[in-house]
Amino acid sequence: MNIAEAPAQPQITRLDDYRAPDYLIDTVSLEFELDASETRVSSKLKMRRNPEGQGGPCILNGEYLTLVSIALDGKTLAGNEYQRTTDTLLLPQVPASFELEVVTLIHPDQNTALEGLYHSGAILCTQCEAEGFRRITYYPDRPDVMAVFTVTLIADAKKWPMLLANGNRQASGEMEDGRHWVRWHDPHPKPSYLFALVAGDLYCQQDQFTTMSGRQVLLEIYVDPENHNKCDHALNSLKQAMRWDEDVYGREYDLDVFMIVAVNDFNMGAMENKGLNIFNAACVLASPETATDADFYTIQSIVGHEYFHNWSGNRVTCRDWFQLSLKEGFTVLRDQQFSADMNSAAVQRIDDVDQLRSMQFAEDAGPMAHPVRPDSYIEISNFYTVTIYEKGAEVVGMLKTLTGPEGFRKGTDLYFSRHDGQAVTTDDFVKAIEDANQLDLTQFKRWYSQAGTPVLIVEAHYDADKQVLELTLRQSCPATPGQPEKQPFVIPVAMGLLSSSGASLPLQLDTETSAVDAETRVLTLTEQSQTFRFIHLTEEPVVSVLRGFSAPVKVKFERDNETLAFLMAHDRDSFNRWDAGQQLLIQIMLRMVEQYQSDKTLDLPEILLDRLQHVLDDPSIDPALVARMLSLPSENYLAAQMTIADVDAIHAVRKYVKQQIAQRLKAGFNTRYQALNQAQVYEFNASQMAQRSLKNVCLGYLMATGDPMQTQRCLKQMKQADNMTDLLAGLRLMVDQPGPEREHALRAFYEQWQHDRQVVDKWLTVQAVSDLPDALFRVKALLKHPAFSMKNPNNVRALIGQFCRNNPVHFHAKDGSGYRFLAEQILLLDKLNPQVAARQLGAFNSWRRYDAERQALMKKSLSDIAGAQDLSADVYEIVNKYLAD
Ligand code: B3K
Numbered sequence: 020m021n022i023a024e025a026p027a028q029p030q031i032t033r034l035d036d037y038r039a040p041d042y043l044i045d046t047v048s049l050e051f052e053l054d055a056s057e058t059r060v061s062s063k064l065k066m067r068r069n070p071e072g073q074g075g076p077c078i079l080n081g082e083y084l085t086l087v088s089i090a091l092d093g094k095t096l097a098g099n100e101y102q103r104t105t106d107t108l109l110l111p112q113v114p115a116s117f118e119l120e121v122v123t124l125i126h127p128d129q130n131t132a133l134e135g136l137y138h139s140g141a142i143l144c145t146q147c148e149a150e151g152f153r154r155i156t157y158y159p160d161r162p163d164v165m166a167v168f169t170v171t172l173i174a175d176a177k178k179w180p181m182l183l184a185n186g187n188r189q190a191s192g193e194m195e196d197g198r199h200w201v202r203w204h205d206p207h208p209k210p211s212y213l214f215a216l217v218a219g220d221l222y223c224q225q226d227q228f229t230t231m232s233g234r235q236v237l238l239e240i241y242v243d244p245e246n247h248n249k250c251d252h253a254l255n256s257l258k259q260a261m262r263w264d265e266d267v268y269g270r271e272y273d274l275d276v277f278m279i280v281a282v283n284d285f286n287m288g289a290m291e292n293k294g295l296n297i298f299n300a301a302c303v304l305a306s307p308e309t310a311t312d313a314d315f316y317t318i319q320s321i322v323g324h325e326y327f328h329n330w331s332g333n334r335v336t337c338r339d340w341f342q343l344s345l346k347e348g349f350t351v352l353r354d355q356q357f358s359a360d361m362n363s364a365a366v367q368r369i370d371d372v373d374q375l376r377s378m379q380f381a382e383d384a385g386p387m388a389h390p391v392r393p394d395s396y397i398e399i400s401n402f403y404t405v406t407i408y409e410k411g412a413e414v415v416g417m418l419k420t421l422t423g424p425e426g427f428r429k430g431t432d433l434y435f436s437r438h439d440g441q442a443v444t445t446d447d448f449v450k451a452i453e454d455a456n457q458l459d460l461t462q463f464k465r466w467y468s469q470a471g472t473p474v475l476i477v478e479a480h481y482d483a484d485k486q487v488l489e490l491t492l493r494q495s496c497p498a499t500p501g502q503p504e505k506q507p508f509v510i511p512v513a514m515g516l517l518s519s520s521g522a523s524l525p526l527q528l529d530t531e532t533s534a535v536d537a538e539t540r541v542l543t544l545t546e547q548s549q550t551f552r553f554i555h556l557t558e559e560p561v562v563s564v565l566r567g568f569s570a571p572v573k574v575k576f577e578r579d580n581e582t583l584a585f586l587m588a589h590d591r592d593s594f595n596r597w598d599a600g601q602q603l604l605i606q607i608m609l610r611m612v613e614q615y616q617s618d619k620t621l622d623l624p625e626i627l628l629d630r631l632q633h634v635l636d637d638p639s640i641d642p643a644l645v646a647r648m649l650s651l652p653s654e655n656y657l658a659a660q661m662t663i664a665d666v667d668a669i670h671a672v673r674k675y676v677k678q679q680i681a682q683r684l685k686a687g688f689n690t691r692y693q694a695l696n697q698a699q700v701y702e703f704n705a706s707q708m709a710q711r712s713l714k715n716v717c718l719g720y721l722m723a724t725g726d727p728m729q730t731q732r733c734l735k736q737m738k739q740a741d742n743m744t745d746l747l748a749g750l751r752l753m754v755d756q757p758g759p760e761r762e763h764a765l766r767a768f769y770e771q772w773q774h775d776r777q778v779v780d781k782w783l784t785v786q787a788v789s790d791l792p793d794a795l796f797r798v799k800a801l802l803k804h805p806a807f808s809m810k811n812p813n814n815v816r817a818l819i820g821q822f823c824r825n826n827p828v829h830f831h832a833k834d835g836s837g838y839r840f841l842a843e844q845i846l847l848l849d850k851l852n853p854q855v856a857a858r859q860l861g862a863f864n865s866w867r868r869y870d871a872e873r874q875a876l877m878k879k880s881l882s883d884i885a886g887a888q889d890l891s892a893d894v895y896e897i898v899n900k901y902l903a904d
Pocket residue numbers: 148149287289290291324325328347400403
């Protein structure tokens with residue numbers, strides 16, 4: 020039994036190399052003797068040769084395992100009867116079917132990567148997706164091997180009274196040595212990435228859910244006892260999600276119990292392990308005093324997302340990791356629909372698109388650009404991206420637009436019934452939609468294989484004599500790494516036409532005999548260029564395109580300020596009203612950036628102020644929408660619109676615009692603030708959230724006037740706040756103002772909330788994104804604060820991640836101090852937690868968009884990282900892709 024050296028360079032895995040597994044597993048029986056320093060894992064696998072395999076040897080994955088013994092059909096194997104490398108175990112000779120017994124030892128408390136079995140606080144827990152199960156035992160750790168698991172957990176009864184695993188609880192007992200055991204059985208075959216176990220001394224809040232067929236399901240949330248009062252919201256969200264999936268997708272839950280466990284140390288938001296979801300505590304715990312509206316909102320959506328995976332991911336899973344978007348894109352679409360139904364659909368769409376444009380468009384335009392179904396990867400953890408998730412959701416959303424809601428439901432019904440219990444591909448998903456709707460989606464599938472954000476060029480020409488509007492749509496898509504040329508996409512373009520008074524105009528094409536009786540219609544662009552002729556138009560219409568953001572594309576449509584202002588006031592589609600406002604702001608602010616660069620006077624057109632004033636004063640618009648329409652595009656998003664991003668100019672212009680709006684609309688902000696600032700018992704609902712968000716936008720502008728009275732008002736709000744939304748909004752504003760009040764506010768906040776991890780992370784973030792010149796100095800000091808640990812991913816994201824991504828003016832400081840800081844932190848982190856380290860590299864994604872000096876400094880920092888010894892595959896892959904020409 021030789022352990023060969025690991026390959027010098029991380030290896031590439033390719034979709035084209037996919038082969039069916041050589042061996043399948045019917046049943047798995049695992050026994051864990053749990054202990055934080057050394058856990059003994061005994062596994063029994065009933066395996067058989069796969070008739071569809073290649074007939075190769077039996078190879079199992081395994082990493083960081085101490086092998087104790089191997090037995091084949093009851094006979095212990097000698098060292099020369101198997102071969103080991105650092106990450107595999109190979110059995111050259113096995114019968115057609117056999118039982119394999121393997122005993123290994125693992126060390127949870129040395130596991131800082133938080134993959135496999137690890138220790139978080141006093142909890143032992145697991146994270147297996149994508150390839151963490153191989154850190155627990157030897158196994159064919161790939162999603163197309165699905166098996167029925169029975170798991171027995173044995174542990175000290177006092178230290179770990181709760182022992183949880185997937186499925187239903189089968190049996191339990193006490194042992195004489197003070198240990199106890201619990202056995203779990205999951206009847207649904209699953210891939211190893213969905214395996215989970217938890218051991219802990221936890222508070223458990225229970226509830227019940229009756230499914231559509233009348234079965235009783237026990238719902239349980241497990242949290243550290245001190246968080247016993249923060250479970251209600253997640254539990255409510257879970258019940259809403261279970262009911263919603265029955266109503267909207269016809270999906271019913273399939274076990275006797277559904278459990279959620281909150282842990283403090285977690286690499287991402289949450290994990291959909293079958294029947295036993297494990298959550299980052301920040302994505303599940305909420306009380307009005309400690310969680311903001313945004314937190315409540317996110318929790319509802321993540322609880323929904325993980326629950327929805329029970330069908331889109333678990334019952335029907337991925338054949339291989341190239342198909343990741345099969346479950347993630349679809350499940351994100353499902354959680355977005357759920358949130359839209361539970362809250363405000365318009366606000367949900369705006370926020371989703373805002374995120375897609377600021378994060379995914381940047382990814383698609385940078386060195387890590389990849390298709391929704393990638394062709395290759397080095398480290399799969401690097402591909403849990405906004406492209407796989409958010410763009411993937413847009414792609415499935417376009418299928419829904421093309422088929423209509425009923426056709427889409429027929430398609431998903433067929434998909435679930437056809438593939439239940441299988442591991443499938445994105446092609447299988449599209450095929451089910453095609454078959455249920457008698458559609459040919461061959462060309463549509465380019466959305467899965469081609470990377471990059473398509474550009475949609477729109478031109479409109481009105482002929483008054485003929486009463487015809489010619490609308491020409493053209494598409495192109497920039498080159499991305501490995502894909503110099505692109506074929507045309509299928510782009511659904513929802514659009515409408517408006518009269519000068521804002522009324523909808525008819526949407527009849529010259530090819531049609533009757534008028535279309537809707538204010539929005541969907542044009543499908545399939546060629547590089549197509550012209551649509553609308554007839555019977557007695558006046559020149561104003562065109563509203565890409566309503567509801569019907570495709571993930573960048574629209575290039577030349578419109579003057581007046582037209583954008585008109586659409587901002589009159590579009591029938593609330594998404595497009597908001598979007599017209601954003602385009603107007605961007606157009607104006609980019610012009611001001613040019614003025615700033617050439618030392619000219621900054622000119623803020625009256626029409627913008629006038630429009631914003633109307634929005635602010637219009638009681639008929641949902642306050643949540645008003646809040647969003649009054650919010651300026653972020654510095655990062657403005658930077659992404661420039662050929663060479665000028666961080667300082669953008670920062671100065673944005674600040675100036677904010678101050679000007681504040682001065683001009685001061686009276687309006689004042690009136691609305693006062694009207695909205697009413698004492699009420701906190702509730703999480705769309706209407707209260709809308710009020711708080713507009714109120715705090717108003718306060719932000721009032722503070723921007725620089726009037727000391729407003730500082731007093733802000734302090735008063737903080738003092739009186741009975742909820743974290745209002746308190747944190749106040750603190751954020753205070754922190755951007757120099758002076759003793761700022762230090763006092765920060766100190767008081769910490770003193771009050773130091774016992775609460777989620778709130779302390781907010782305190783770190785507020786300082787990380789602060790506008791003041793000493794931001795980096797502070798961030799560095801906070802690294803040494805007792806509240807901060809480099810081993811805790813939430814701390815890292817709250818402080819380092821937020822500084823580097825959301826404080827552009829300081830991260831991009833001319834002297835390169837921000838870049839050097841990030842490079843140092845990444846190298847430290849890489850030794851502890853490669854996944855978290857690799858994520859932080861994302862702050863360098865757009866490094867080629869900055870001026871030559873900054874590019875040189877960023878390149879130097881990236882090269883320092885690339886040149887370091889023993890990089891993880893995670894960091895290696897991203898840093899080398901960033902540096903590639
Ligand atoms: N499926 C998990 C993500 C796992 C990430 C592994 N590095 C959470 C989710 O998308 O629901």
